[in-house]
Amino acid sequence: MDKSEILKTVNDIFIDVLDDDTIVLTYETTANDVEEWDSLNHIQLVVAIEKQFRIRFTSQEIQSWNNVGELVNSISNRVH
Amino acid sequence: MKIFSELKKNLKNDFSLLRTVKIAVLGDTATPLLAQALRGTGFDTGFDLQIWEAGFNQIERQVFDPKSELYAFAPEVVIICHSSHSLLARYNKQDPSEYNSLAQDRLALIGDLHIALNAGLSARVIYYNYTEINDAVFGNYASKTPSSFLFQLRKLNYELMLYAIHQTNFYICDISSIQNQLGKATFFQSSLYINTEMVFSIDILPWVAAQTTDLIGSMYGRLKKCLILDLDNTLWGGIIGDDGIENIQLGNLGIGKVFTEFQHWIKKLKNRGIILAICSKNTESIAREPFEKHADMVLTLDDIAIFKANWDNKADNIRQIQTELNIGFDTMVFLDDNPFERALVRNDIPALTVPELPEDPANYLDYLYTLNLFESTTLTDEDANRTRQYQIAVKRNEEQQRYADEDTFLQSLNMTSAVEPFNAFNTPRIAQLSQRSNQFNLRTVRYTETDIKVISDSTDFFSFSFTLTDKFGDNGLTCAIILKKEAEDTLFIDNWFMSCRILKRGMEHFTLNIITAFAKANGFSYLKGQYLPTSKNEMVKHHYRDLGFEAHGDHWILDTGTYTPKKNYVNSK
Numbered sequence: 213m214d215k216s217e218i219l220k221t222v223n224d225i226f227i228d229v230l231d232d233d234t235i236v237l238t239y240e241t242t243a244n245d246v247e248e249w250d251s252l253n254h255i256q257l258v259v260a261i262e263k264q265f266r267i268r269f270t271s272q273e274i275q276s277w278n279n280v281g282e283l284v285n286s287i288s289n290r291v292h
Numbered sequence: 293m294k295i296f297s298e299l300k301k302n303l304k305n306d307f308s309l310l311r312t313v314k315i316a317v318l319g320d321t322a323t324p325l326l327a328q329a330l331r332g333t334g335f336d337t338g339f340d341l342q343i344w345e346a347g348f349n350q351i352e353r354q355v356f357d358p359k360s361e362l363y364a365f366a367p368e369v370v371i372i373c374h375s376s377h378s379l380l381a382r383y384n385k386q387d388p389s390e391y392n393s394l395a396q397d398r399l400a401l402i403g404d405l406h407i408a409l410n411a412g413l414s415a416r417v418i419y420y421n422y423t424e425i426n427d428a429v430f431g432n433y434a435s436k437t438p439s440s441f442l443f444q445l446r447k448l449n450y451e452l453m454l455y456a457i458h459q460t461n462f463y464i465c466d467i468s469s470i471q472n473q474l475g476k477a478t479f480f481q482s483s484l485y486i487n488t489e490m491v492f493s494i495d496i497l498p499w500v501a502a503q504t505t506d507l508i509g510s511m512y513g514r515l516k517k518c519l520i521l522d523l524d525n526t527l528w529g530g531i532i533g534d535d536g537i538e539n540i541q542l543g544n545l546g547i548g549k550v551f552t553e554f555q556h557w558i559k560k561l562k563n564r565g566i567i568l569a570i571c572s573k574n575t576e577s578i579a580r581e582p583f584e585k586h587a588d589m590v591l592t593l594d595d596i597a598i599f600k601a602n603w604d605n606k607a608d609n610i611r612q613i614q615t616e617l618n619i620g621f622d623t624m625v626f627l628d629d630n631p632f633e634r635a636l637v638r639n640d641i642p643a644l645t646v647p648e649l650p651e652d653p654a655n656y657l658d659y660l661y662t663l664n665l666f667e668s669t670t671l672t673d674e675d676a677n678r679t680r681q682y683q684i685a686v687k688r689n690e691e692q693q694r695y696a697d698e699d700t701f702l703q704s705l706n707m708t709s710a711v712e713p714f715n716a717f718n719t720p721r722i723a724q725l726s727q728r729s730n731q732f733n734l735r736t737v738r739y740t741e742t743d744i745k746v747i748s749d750s751t752d753f754f755s756f757s758f759t760l761t762d763k764f765g766d767n768g769l770t771c772a773i774i775l776k777k778e779a780e781d782t783l784f785i786d787n788w789f790m791s792c793r794i795l796k797r798g799m800e801h802f803t804l805n806i807i808t809a810f811a812k813a814n815g816f817s818y819l820k821g822q823y824l825p826t827s828k829n830e831m832v833k834h835h836y837r838d839l840g841f842e843a844h845g846d847h848w849i850l851d852t853g854t855y856t857p858k859k860n861y862v863n864s865k
Contacts, residue, residue, distance in 0.1 A: 251488070259493075274487050
């Protein structure tokens with residue numbers, strides 16, 4: 213799965229979890245750019261992404277992402 | 293079970309028609325998602341749970357400060373969640389000489405919290421017990437080492453149960469059982485805990501919320517009272533009509549062990565007060581045969597309050613069972629192995645609970661355990677006799693058919709009633725009756741055992757409990773009335789509730805005569821009643837009018853001076 217496919221899947225998860233179908237993610241998007249993306253919702257996003265891709269992030273990774281691109285990289289490193 | 297995101301979608305629904313309950317959630321870990329799951333689950337069970345959440349790790353600060361937001365909020369239910377992880381963190385920091393007293397110290401804290409809550413609120417307390425963490429420091433030796441964390445944790449869970457036995461408004465929510473059923477890997481996600489202090493995984497939140505709302509539901513009268521059972525491939529393996537009594541699977545035959553164990557579970561439910569009824573498509577004499585003759589049957593005909601075996605539609609049979617028992621469909625559970633019958637019944641009677649039994653009967657029990665259908669907040673001696681009482685009621689109804697007029701029938705019953713104020717002996721039963729009565733319940737005030745003690749100790753309240761015995765047997769304590777001194781000349785009927793088992797026996801008249809005589813003898817000129825409608829008590833809408841009370845706005849007044857005692861056939865014991 214290439215990164216653009218991952219981005220699209222992540223985008224769909226954001227739309228579903230945050231219940232907002234206007235969300236359009238890019239690699240540069242940060243939590244500041246998405247209104248509903250607060251720390252509580254972040255956890256639900258993380259768990260939904262883990263489920264979708266059948267992966268588990270490490271505790272450190274969850275805190276480390278500065279933007280969606282870095283999140284996509286984490287996923288990409290784990291799915292083959 | 294719904295998943296968390298589905299529960300969250302519930303939060304946008306209209307809660308305005310649901311029963312409101314004010315809940316305070318206090319935890320030593322992060323609880324916002326738990327609060328969302330609770331509110332979402334509440335919606336599906338008919339509750340508008342208005343949740344106030346204490347700040348992170350503020351249990352002691354909120355509870356021990358009488359001026360805190362907790363007391364200002366005045367919740368009806370307080371949920372306290374001390375996590376095993378925080379307990380472990382505490383243990384880790386202690387000096388080894390203190391390890392031995394971890395459980396004892398925590399129990400003392402819980403006792404102090406409970407005392408403070410009781411002083412400031414009249415709320416019920418739900419306390420989450422401790423999910424197991426084995427820190428593996430002692431290996432298996434932990435189980436014989438009192439200073440090990442596992443030893444202290446298990447001791448704490450056990451001591452909590454001992455504590456709860458004697459506390460009427462303290463309930464343990466057994467989340468440890470959820471972890472046992474679903475496993476720690478499902479229950480707990482370490483990366484979430486490290487990043488957010490959440491001890492419940494997203495997947496487990498609906499389970500914890502369901503376990504909690506089950507408990508809350510039972511506090512507000514949402515109880516299951518009756519279990520309706522199919523026979524073929526539900527109570528035994530095979531089809532009695534085709535296979536014959538010697539070939540149905542029970543005991544050692546085929547997978548008979550499954551059904552024997554299943555029947556033992558049902559027998560335990562019956563012993564604890566759940567009414568059993570049979571609803572089966574069968575010829576009645578053939579369906580009864582195993583109960584009468586099969587050596588491996590655990591259930592006997594004496595365990596069954598109503599036996600319906602015929603070729604009619606099952607939904608119609610269940611309606612008849614409902615009419616005969618006179619309890620709500622939402623208090624009944626129907627177990628049937630056949631998906632077609634289940635769908636038909638579920639569709640016809642939506643209020644009925646119809647579990648989707650697994651295909652393999654070997655899985656029935658473990659599946660039913662997870663549903664936690666039979667919550668209760670009280671148990672009394674009456675429970676064990678309940679089936680007998682319903683059997684008597686059915687006999688009495690049959691007898692009534694033989695009498696031409698009602699008066700002659702009622703006279704023939706030789707009814708006597710013992711009238712007593714509330715006391716230590718009848719308190720548990722009165723609390724239970726107050727939780728269980730939905731139809732004949734004028735104001736649907738639910739009293740806990742603590743409330744009842746307050747009432748019986750107060751000089752402003754006058755309480756009456758009534759038993760009823762007739763020639764068929766003892767119905768036990770089945771009616772209660774609470775009067776409150778509202779003015780020098782007026783007694784307000786704070787509540788009047790009665791078991792539907794004893795309807796149409798003249799008890800309304802007998803009890804009114806008693807309270808009116810009491811009011812008169814104690815210088816009260818008026819009895820004042822009120823009817824508060826619920827979805828279930830339509831039956832008593834005209835109760836006060838029919839008894840001769842006069843309407844005054846939304847109240848009803850009876851002048852005790854001009855009251856003529858009403859005719860009835862109940863004698864005071």
